[in-house]
Amino acid sequence: MSSLEESSLGPSCEFQENLNLLRQTHFFSGLPLESLKVFAYLCMRERLHAGAFLFRQGEDDHQAYYIVSGKARLERSENGHERDIREFGAGAFIGGLTLLGETRRLYSLRTVEETVCILLSRDKFTKAIQQFPEQLPRIIRIVVRSINDWEDRFIGELAADCGGCLPRLGVSLL
């Protein structure tokens, strides 16, 4: 009996796993445990078959995703033509900006194989962050830095080959 009780004290649970995973994301990394616990608690877990859409182009799906296992492909349709953009695998965190405000998806995200992901909706994020308003500037700083880093990398790696796209750069100047 005692071994049974021992084990019932703490088998691994989804909340703990979510907490560990969220800590590893850039977006949530700077948050103190007290608020991180609430976000981990509010996350939902979904198992999706291959070929299921996480979100579709043009939609505001109100959610951010963390891929726990599996693989998903980013696609974009232009004038009826589908283009594959890139793939996301386990450990990817997608859609942090959605949590901060309305964004219509410029791409579709679709699973390539069976995929397990954690979702957090904007509604829940907003309600929770209202309880920890002092954390919001921290998150915004991280997002701003990410955008800046992204453009910096883009210029460094690809500006030479991007042809006519140069005059359109400047997302970090927003």
Add this chain to the structure above:
Amino acid sequence: MAEVERPIVKRSLLSWVFDGNLGWQITLLGVIAVAVFTRVLPLEMQKRIVNQAITLRNVDLLLLYCGYYLAAVLVASACKYLINILETLISQRVLARMRAALYAHIITLPLSFFRHTQPGTVVNAIANELVVPSNFVGMAMSTPVSNILTLLAFAGFLFWLNPLLAAVSLSIYPAAMLVIPFLQKRANIANKSRVDQARVFSGRIAEAISGIHEIQGNGTYRIETRKFNKMVERLQKVRVTWSLYRFGVKSTNNLFTSLGPFLVFILGGYLTIKGQLELGSLVAFLSAQEKLYDPWKELIEFYQVHQDGAVNYTRTMEFFDAVPEHRLEPTGRKPLELEASLDIQNLSFVTESGIRLLDDVNLTLKPGEHLALVGFSGSGKSTLAMCIGQLYDYSEGHILLGNEELAHLSRKDVVTNVGIVAQNPFIFEGTMAENLLYACEAAAPGDGAPADGLPTLDDIIAVLHQTGLFTDVLRFGLNAFLSPEKHREVIKSIIRVRRKFQEKFGERLADYVEFFNENQYLSYSTVAENLTFGAANREAFANVHLSGNDYFLKFLDRADLRRLLLNLGARLARQTVDILGNLPPEGVFFEQSPMTAEELPAYKTIVEQIRRRKLEELPAEDHRKLLDLALRFTPGVHKMVGLAAEVQRLILERRAQFRADISRDLPDAFTFYSQNDYIYSQTILNNIFFGKTKTSSTQTQEIITQNIVQLLIEKDLLETIVDIGMHYNVGSKGDNLSGGQRQKLAIARVFLKAPRVLIMDEATSALDNKSQARIQNLLETRWKRKSTLIAVAHRLDTIRKFDKIAVMKAGKIIEMGGYDDLIARKGALYELVGRK
């Protein structure tokens, strides 16, 4: 503006006394006449008993007079009781009517009135401030009449006994009447200030509570408490002053009335000693004099109630003495059915503080034309829409609706012709059906009671489909519980649907549904459900009562489960309190919690206890609460702790044991889950599944719903379920609905009314793409040329097919025309679209 009836705010307090209560007041008068007579009679009997029966030593006379005395006292008490009943009846009738009239008046006041009036102020006025005035009305006739009559009768009796003594002892009352009004005037001043303070006070509380998230968000508890304390102090001061003067009145009065017997003793005693007054007369005089005290006291109290009531009443009425901007109903004619053309000329709207929100707006729309208003926020789009809907009274210019000046139309004319979907639609507590018919009922002929001319269920279903609300209502229906008495036939059909569902989709949906499998631990069912694997037929075995059910507790002991579950409960309590302990009681935080927001504080205390003491040492009630928590635990939903595989196996073993035990001991206590029986403790959907869904993803739920709809149609059940869904309660302010559902409901209720002129103020902003496209499509196909549409657009990709687009800036229309023309012109719209 010709008013049919005088508005309540213009009525005097006294006007309520006889109005509608004439019959009651006359009855009351009759009872009072009897009462006064029966009050005086004992005095005469008293005198006769002393002077005749006792002096003459005549027992027969003594018995006769005592008999009269007793009868008079009994009738007097009965009358007093009857008078109280009648007074209460009148005052409660008046209170109800005052409240109804004031409420009806307040909700017609212009929107601008509510900008400076807090909800709490209205609540306080209706709930509290009318109570004393209505009490006054209840006694307004009876108390002065009965007490003045009694006073006069006693005074007459005193004069009849001894004029000199009477004159001296009554002299105190005029003296009292000199002092008391002076004090009461002071009390009135304090009371006026109290009414005002109480209004501000209620308003501030309401404001703080509606902004509670701001307070908690900013942690400004101390600032708010400080502000509140200041107000409490002010209110306290004024209440103390008021009470001091009130008690001053009472004490002065007591002093004067106590002086009465003193005067009688000194003068009456002297006269009796000198043989100028009979002893019997002195006794009668003394008791009559004493009896003056009661009616006098009642009169003074009445005087105070009148003064307080009048102050409360006039102060309240003065505050709400505003005039509705428009007549509610047309006088002497039916509501107009207008042509849906719109001609706006030189329209301006200036706020009270002088800000010009609309400036010289001109536009015309033919019947059936569609206009989109675009521009940055603050450009005046919504203000213009509100003006066209007659919600704001414009300051200058004209709005001609079907050639009638909008400002001159009654509200009923406008609601008959115009439908509005507001930017933040408000959904009231009630069922889906009530909310859907909300706009139709108001526009229907009559007084808003359900009447002919309301849409049929078919009409409603058609609109539900159009607005995309159908699936939502169907889901509400599917999530409802059925009762064996009411839904016998439906239940049989659902069992048939269940079989069909499993044949057709069982395998395909196995990933999304956890079926009620007897040999498996169910992660999406509670621990209690896993143990009993059935629905209780007796209240004592219902899931909520199991933790206090003796039979069940003994079973847990036999099955070696009690300690295990207590530990589980403790672990759950600790984790939940740790995560949610400091969060406000909002629904979103408690959806995945085994305890409700209301229960959280109790479990917090228990967790504190567990930290300090051993689990076994906690009181029995705490054990029950922890056990209750463990029995509710549903691992698939409550993710804060896990449930070890061994424990699951153990519970599964005990399931068989429980079934064996209870079948032997109390065979009718449970109906075990079986493919052939309906489970009343589960929703319709779970009954069809014979299991529970594992996912909350809308995509999956859509797939599931689609599959079920087919089956429901086959079995002719769809309408029944939708009808059940229409009885779903949307909660206070529509809280049980999502933002999108609320908006769809607001659109559906206006579509159902099918107005000639449709105003939509960013009406689809909370909808997903699909729903938005559906509504857009509907407007373009179904409503084009039928209804004139004024749409405040928040997204520029929806406006291409509008007949006209008006671009607004700083209260003016700076550009108007068709989409392609305006784009070609490369003006303001072109720039706006480019920016987006």
